[in-house]
Every structure is written in structure tokens, then in C-alpha cells.
């Protein structure tokens with residue numbers, strides 16, 4: 001099966017994850033439960049760093065983990081302790097959480113949208129965090145606050161990127177978006193920064209989510225589009241190319257080739273001297289390091305379709321329903337007898353469907369299932385819709 005790997009596979013027909021028998025875990029833990037592999041998280045980070053080190057960015061890069069993907073405190077603490085990354089944050093409360101987990105202000109990069117007066121007040125209590133301004137309005141506000149003399153500017157390259165060209169995951173390119181400053185306003189942005197004696201030392205962009213090897217050509221186009229902005233910044237020290245690196249969600253997805261990814265960046269920026277690279281991945285670090293364990297509730301036919309119900313719905317892992325990102329359900333032990341079913345949740349909404357038309361073992365044979373790729377944008381995006389927002393989280397070390 002395409003999703004199996006060294007630390008997630010069947011051994012003697014039992015699903016094993018990070019050295020644990022998942023069926024045994026499911027019978028001991030309450031459900032719904034997210035289980036995360038600390039080893040996989042660190043491994044994902046090390047793999048990324050390795051590729052950057054091999055292709056021109058040795059000691060010339062910083063990874064900021066995008067904590068919007070998963071802010072479970074034990075994960076943040078693990079990342080802090082690993083010393084491999086800082087954090088990318090997008091709200092004052094995320095700054096507070098990052099600080100509580102031990103990150104220094106200098107290791108926190110802030111790129112948020114639509115900041116209120118209260119947001120600016122709260123952020124100004126952390127004067128050393130790295131700030132990227134995403135609008136003329138925020139340059140003006142930071143200029144007035146005069147917390148420092150250096151800022152970053154989030155630009156909008158007007159080209160998007162996403163897994164399988166999914167427009168819902170693009171932040172740029174389809175239609176005017178709220179993210180970043182477009183070419184047309186860039187000179188105005190620079191004039192505004194200069195009127196407040198702010199040096200623009202960073203450029204930032206994040207054009208979309210979930211890209212894999214197939215989308216590297218688009219990444220190259222985006223990086224190339226950024227050169228127009230970069231050439232106008234004499235004080236530039238950092239280029240932050242955002243996150244967006246994806247993991248496979250279906251058999252037809254091809255793993256992101258990290259060497260090809262890092263080479264793409266090197267090819268476009270190789271000629272620039274004394275510039276450091278920043279990236280802020282979320283999905284790539286935590287998504288494939290998480291499983292969601294669910295209890296099976298019912299199984300019955302409605303017309304000609306067999307439905308299997310589970311004890312949680314899209315509200316605790318919204319990506320499949322909101323973004324058409326499939327979270328594949330997998331059995332906790334393998335059997336040869338399978339039926340074609342639809343797996344559905346416990347929320348009174350028509351879109352509460354986990355997976356349609358999947359060949360799955362019969363219900364008499366199992367009490368729980370696991371959804372893979374549940375480590376990112378699940379617990380962090382969960383809501384209490386229908387008052388069914390409870391779940392537990394565990395970090396396996």
C-alpha cells in the first residue's frame with residue numbers, strides 16, 4: 001500500500017506506528033484520539049535541513065515551523081528542545097504559546113493578516129520577534145509603533161501553487177487575495193517604510209499549500225517572480241519562501257523530492273550573494289506524523305450504499321470536507337474480506353463524510369479505525385460544532 005513506510009506499516013497483519021501496535025493503543029485510549037510520532041516529526045525536519053544543506057544553503061537557512069498546523073504543546077516543546085527550528089506564528093496568542101514552550105522572541109517569525117489595535121498592542125510586548133508586514137496598513141502601524149528599525153514585507157507573487165492544482169489551497173494567482181503586497185503597490189510600500197525610517201531586510205511570500213514534485217515548475221515560477229521585488233531591496237538579508245510543502249494523500253500523489261525542491265530554490269537564488277533562506281512549513285513537519293483513532297459506531301445499508309459510522313466528524317479534522325484533502329481510513333488489522341463502504345462521522349451535516357467508496361474490512365472484525373495524515377490542520381482547526389468537539393492528543397516518544 002502506497003502509504004506504508006518504515007514507521008507506519010503492518011507487522012503480522014497488525015498496524016504499527018512509531019513502534020506501537022495501534023490496535024492495542026486504541027483499546028486503551030479514549031476515542032477520538034490523535035496520536036503523534038515525535039520521531040517522525042524530528043525526522044521530517046532533519047530531512048528538510050539535509051536537503052537545504054546539500055544544495056547551497058548550509059548554515060544559510062532557518063526553518064520556522066508553522067504552528068497553525070498543530071499547536072499541541074508537547075509537540076512545540078519537542079521542536080524547541082530539538083533546536084532544529086524556530087516557529088512561524090500568525091496571531092498574538094500563538095506568540096504567547098510559543099513563548100510558553102520556550103521559544104525566544106528572535107526565533108519567532110510573525111506573518112499575520114488583518115491585525116487589530118489590540119493585536120498590535122499585544123505584539124509590541126515582544127519587540128524582538130521577526131515581523132513581516134502583509135499590507136500598507138501594517139507597515140504604517142509598525143512604523144508608528146517604532147519597535148525596531150527593520151521589517152520584512154510579505155509580497156504577493158500573483159501565482160499560486162497547490163496539490164493537484166486545487167484552487168481552494170492557493171493563496172495567490174486565481175483572484176485578488178488579501179495576502180501580501182502586489183507589484184502595483186510595492187513602490188508605495190517601500191516609500192511608506194522609508195518615511196518611517198524602516199529598513200526592509202526580509203521578503204516573504206506563501207503562495208499555497210500541499211505542493212509535491214509535480215508542482216515544482218510552479219514553485220520555480222513563483223521564485224522567479226519574486227526576483228522583481230528582490231532587486232529593489234538594497235538592504236535585503238532574508239528571503240522567506242513560506243510553507244506549502246506537501247505529503248502524499250492518495251496513491252497517485254508522488255512524494256516531494258526534496259533534492260529537486262532544494263535545487264529549484266538554488267537555481268533561482270544561486271546568484272544572489274549574502275542572502276539567507278527561511279522556510280515555514282507546517283504540513284510537511286507534522287501531517288504524516290499523526291493518526292486519528294476512531295471507534296466504529298454502526299454499519300448498515302441505505303439504499304444500495306453501505307455506511308460505516310465513526311464517533312467523530314469533520315469538525316475535528318476539517319481538511320477533507322473543506323479542502324478536498326482525503327484522509328485515508330486504514331484498518332488496524334488486515335483481513336482479506338472487504339466490502340465497499342462510505343465512512344461517515346457523527347455530525348448533522350451532509351458534508352460529514354470521511355471517505356466514499358473504499359474497500360474496507362467488515363465491521364464484525366474490528367472496533368476501531370485510523371485516519372492517516374491527521375497530524376496537521378486537524379486538532380488545530382477543530383470546532384465544537386454539535387458539541388462534539390472533544391478529543392484527546394498523545395505524543396509518542
Ligand SMILES: Cc1ncc(COP(=O)(O)O)c(C=O)c1O
Nearest residue numbers: 066206209243244245281282283
Ligand atoms: C504565511 C504562512 N506560512 C506558512 C504556512 C504553512 O503552510 P503549510 O502547512 O502548507 O506548510 C501557512 C499556512 O497557511 C501560511 O499562511
